[in-house]
Amino acid sequence: MSIELKMPALSPTMEEGTLAKWLVKEGDTVKSGDILAEIETDKATMEFESIDEGVIGAILVAEGTEGVKVGTVIATISGEGEVEVVVPAKAGTADSITQSAKESAAPPAVPDQVRDDVKPKPRPADPAIPAGTNMQTITVREALRDAMAEEMRRDDRVFVMGEEVAQYQGAYKVTQGLLDEFGPKRVIDTPITEYGFAGIGAGAAMGGLRPIVEFMTFNFAMQAIDHVINSAAKTNYMSGGQMRCPIVFRGPNGAASRVGAQHSQNFGPWYASVPGLIVIAPYDAADAKGLLKAAIRSEDPVVFLENELIYGRSFELPELDDHVLPIGKARIMREGSDVTIVSYSIGVGMALEAAEVLAGEGIEAEVLDLRTLRPLDREAVLTSLAKTNRLVIAEEGWPVCSIASEVMAICMEDGFDHLDAPVLRVCDEDVPLPYAANLEKAAIIDAGRIAAAVRKVCYR
Amino acid sequence: MAKSAPSRKATDKTAVGEETFALRSLQDAHDANPRFAASDEQLLHFYEQMLLIRRFEEKAGQLYGLGLIGGFCHLYIGQEAVAVGLQSALKAGHDSVITGYRDHGHMLAYGIDPKVIMAELTGRAAGISRGKGGSMHMFSTEHKFYGGHGIVGAQVPLGAGLAFGHKYREDGGLCMAYFGDGAANQGQVYEAFNMAALWNLPIIFVVENNGYAMGTAVTRGSAETHFHRRGTAFRIPGMNVNGMDVLEVRAAAEVAVAHVRSGKGPVLMELQTYRYRGHSMSDPAKYRTREEVQEMRDNRDPIDAAKAELLARGVSEERLKEIEKQIRSRVVEAADFAENSPEPEMPELYTDILVESY
Numbered sequence: 001m002s003i004e005l006k007m008p009a010l011s012p013t014m015e016e017g018t019l020a021k022w023l024v025k026e027g028d029t030v031k032s033g034d035i036l037a038e039i040e041t042d043k044a045t046m047e048f049e050s051i052d053e054g055v056i057g058a059i060l061v062a063e064g065t066e067g068v069k070v071g072t073v074i075a076t077i078s079g080e081g082e083v084e085v086v087v088p089a090k091a092g093t094a095d096s097i098t099q100s101a102k103e104s105a106a107p108p109a110v111p112d113q114v115r116d117d118v119k120p121k122p123r124p125a126d127p128a129i130p131a132g133t134n135m136q137t138i139t140v141r142e143a144l145r146d147a148m149a150e151e152m153r154r155d156d157r158v159f160v161m162g163e164e165v166a167q168y169q170g171a172y173k174v175t176q177g178l179l180d181e182f183g184p185k186r187v188i189d190t191p192i193t194e195y196g197f198a199g200i201g202a203g204a205a206m207g208g209l210r211p212i213v214e215f216m217t218f219n220f221a222m223q224a225i226d227h228v229i230n231s232a233a234k235t236n237y238m239s240g241g242q243m244r245c246p247i248v249f250r251g252p253n254g255a256a257s258r259v260g261a262q263h264s265q266n267f268g269p270w271y272a273s274v275p276g277l278i279v280i281a282p283y284d285a286a287d288a289k290g291l292l293k294a295a296i297r298s299e300d301p302v303v304f305l306e307n308e309l310i311y312g313r314s315f316e317l318p319e320l321d322d323h324v325l326p327i328g329k330a331r332i333m334r335e336g337s338d339v340t341i342v343s344y345s346i347g348v349g350m351a352l353e354a355a356e357v358l359a360g361e362g363i364e365a366e367v368l369d370l371r372t373l374r375p376l377d378r379e380a381v382l383t384s385l386a387k388t389n390r391l392v393i394a395e396e397g398w399p400v401c402s403i404a405s406e407v408m409a410i411c412m413e414d415g416f417d418h419l420d421a422p423v424l425r426v427c428d429e430d431v432p433l434p435y436a437a438n439l440e441k442a443a444i445i446d447a448g449r450i451a452a453a454v455r456k457v458c459y460r
Numbered sequence: 461m462a463k464s465a466p467s468r469k470a471t472d473k474t475a476v477g478e479e480t481f482a483l484r485s486l487q488d489a490h491d492a493n494p495r496f497a498a499s500d501e502q503l504l505h506f507y508e509q510m511l512l513i514r515r516f517e518e519k520a521g522q523l524y525g526l527g528l529i530g531g532f533c534h535l536y537i538g539q540e541a542v543a544v545g546l547q548s549a550l551k552a553g554h555d556s557v558i559t560g561y562r563d564h565g566h567m568l569a570y571g572i573d574p575k576v577i578m579a580e581l582t583g584r585a586a587g588i589s590r591g592k593g594g595s596m597h598m599f600s601t602e603h604k605f606y607g608g609h610g611i612v613g614a615q616v617p618l619g620a621g622l623a624f625g626h627k628y629r630e631d632g633g634l635c636m637a638y639f640g641d642g643a644a645n646q647g648q649v650y651e652a653f654n655m656a657a658l659w660n661l662p663i664i665f666v667v668e669n670n671g672y673a674m675g676t677a678v679t680r681g682s683a684e685t686h687f688h689r690r691g692t693a694f695r696i697p698g699m700n701v702n703g704m705d706v707l708e709v710r711a712a713a714e715v716a717v718a719h720v721r722s723g724k725g726p727v728l729m730e731l732q733t734y735r736y737r738g739h740s741m742s743d744p745a746k747y748r749t750r751e752e753v754q755e756m757r758d759n760r761d762p763i764d765a766a767k768a769e770l771l772a773r774g775v776s777e778e779r780l781k782e783i784e785k786q787i788r789s790r791v792v793e794a795a796d797f798a799e800n801s802p803e804p805e806m807p808e809l810y811t812d813i814l815v816e817s818y
Contacts, residue, residue, distance in 0.1 A: 008525025011742035012532070032518065033757060035750070044744040051518040070527055159628070185628070196617050196651025203621020206606050207556060209628060230611050231618060238597035240590030241812035243606065275813050299815035328818030375818050
């Protein structure tokens with residue numbers, strides 16, 4: 001039985017090569033592992049090993065031949081004895097694979113409806129709050145803590161780990177009291193080692209637990225971003241849906257106050273660009289609690305972006321046994337008919353403030369809180385735009401490649417016919433955040449700037 | 461380095477002083493009894509598993525050459541005794557395993573069907589990751605094989621997380637986290653060492669030292685080339701093991717597993733091994749001589765050694781030939797399956813991004 005030796009592909013990009021040198025001649029006996037030839041690829045000179053045993057029959061391509069296409073038969077080996085070698089490729093198989101690879105390089109012929117983000121599906125709504133429900137006033141900090149505590153009571157796979165989360169009671173006191181209730185097995189102080197504990201958290205999630213990993217701030221999570229993205233976000237896809245990573249990475253995000261450039265950055269757009277992640281950035285206490293509980297229950301990895309400056313703010317929260325909100329749904333914070341202001345996190349407060357001022361001027365602004373940055377609620381943005389025909393995005397973060405850019409793209413792609421004015425964005429200045437009080441103030445968005453942009457799109 | 465007597469037990473490191481820090485106790489235990497006393501059937505089984513990996517990887521190399529496998533493809537040829545010897549000491553389906561991108565051999569050693577591995581290599585729907593992972597990203601939660609990770613060193617803290625899970629659930633399991641001599645220089649490895657030792661996690665860190673981090677010889681990339689000593693700073697006992705003899709590997713694994721299983725915390729094993737092929741398929745391997753490779757193949761090969769030992773024990777040549785024949789046919793079957801299975805359907809592009817729908 002004669003085996004055909006074919007010109008091998010020796011790199012991911014090789015299509016042809018030079019048969020530089022034969023190290024065997026016709027009639028030589030070879031065994032598995034013997035070097036048969038040297039082949040020059042597009043990258044380097046490679047050795048071509050035999051995996052078969054036998055005698056070299058004909059050498060069909062002489063050494064020194066250039067431009068030998070991958071798959072060309074270059075020699076034959078006559079097999080000896082019992083070794084059953086089946087030449088795997090039928091003639092032309094390599095070519096047909098290359099061909100099909102080329103075909104699939106073209107945009108896939110998949111109708112738009114298949115895409116998750118435009119697929120029609122039932123629209124989840126916030127659960128109705130029964131009439132007569134008592135409203136309590138609670139800080140965002142307490143709401144987050146209560147969300148974790150309730151979920152830890154409900155599911156013993158849930159645990160919290162991070163720097164100073166246990167004995168210190170949380171660097172920002174978000175985990176206050178958890179150690180007392182749940183003990184050191186489930187409320188775990190880590191060393192200052194973000195890359196390491198983000199990986200340990202992700203591994204624990206792959207193994208079936210439900211970790212909540214607190215970053216003291218998301219600025220430090222840059223040390224760990226490999227595990228957030230490469231380990232947590234991509235695993236379900238890469239495993240064909242076999243291995244999940246249900247983990248929550250949470251902590252304060254965005255500018256705090258006078259802490260300078262390295263501690264003041266909004267990472268929302270970074271994480272929101274990654275398929276496989278859920279990204280949530282709530283504003284008030286009710287959303288903080290309801291969405292954190294949903295995040296902990298989710299089978300998917302969630303980046304949950306809080307804001308230090310709103311931890312201490314108090315809001316109304318319905319007193320319900322189990323206050324869980326849908327992920328991926330924006331919320332109308334204030335109804336209006338003249339213009340839409342889209343925002344999230346701390347920007348929502350500024351947008352509401354701007355809307356008050358504008359109302360005094362006769363402009364009724366609708367304020368839409370995105371709440372979830374990925375998957376982003378396109379439908380809510382477009383519905384509000386269709387109603388008001390004018391839109392401004394307010395984002396406490398840099399303007400370039402931002403959530404604001406994304407919302408503008410959505411308006412252009414799917415809302416163009418509804419626009420009566422260009423969409424404007426109000427973002428932080430495009431600079432590292434300065435320390436000096438006056439410069440810092442100048443760099444960060446405020447209600448005044450949002451109101452000014454609204455007047456502009458309303459041509460006032 | 462404190463050296464304790466071979467008989468001294470490893471003691472609770474948190475409760476006692478520096479002088480009893482038994483860093484070498486496991487090495488001493490291994491040195492005292494370096495080879496596993498395998499029965500003929502056990503050795504035959506190891507031989508069969510190693511040969512399956514060898515033949516599978518040769519076939520993968522061939523399919524790569526034919527353009528049926530694309531991208532990066534890192535073969536395990538030469539290192540077979542490591543995965544086979546270590547995995548044999550674990551409780552299958554109970555203990556967890558995680559490794560880097562040179563993962564085909566580990567999966568075969570864990571009993572995962574060669575067909576679905578090969579079909580993943582060729583990017584087919586029947587592949588273990590439905591064709592969406594490829595050579596470096598394969599997983600089997602059923603076998604508690606957690607990948608298959610493409611970022612050098614990332615699997616080490618992930619493995620510590622798996623070990624954390626065993627401890628959290630108090631299920632008596634442990635995690636074996638494999639990485640290479642190259643990954644051993646990643647910072648996150650030491651972050652994981654620190655927490656694993658601090659929290660007494662049930663984990664065996666395994667450095668597969670094959671001598672080269674891609675094209676960089678260990679002496680050119682590592683200030684401390686005795687990788688088993690690198691746990692010293694974290695009070696993790698180390699073991700230096702001949703990774704070219706499956707019975708020595710198995711014997712060492714038993715020492716490590718017993719230590720971890722008894723709740724004494726992590727162990728760092730260094731397995732001295734060698735890869736015959738390049739780092740990946742596109743590596744011309746010009747950083748070492750052909751003689752060096754040939755010397756290992758001729759004199760240190762773990763499969764040849766096992767075969768010689770089996771023959772010396774009186775196992776018949778015919779029996780070994782029959783095994784060889786069966787393996788060849790399993791590998792050919794896997795290759796045929798991988799070649800003839802259809803590519804993933806187009807809608808597969810959009811599935812498995814998220815588990816839930818929002």
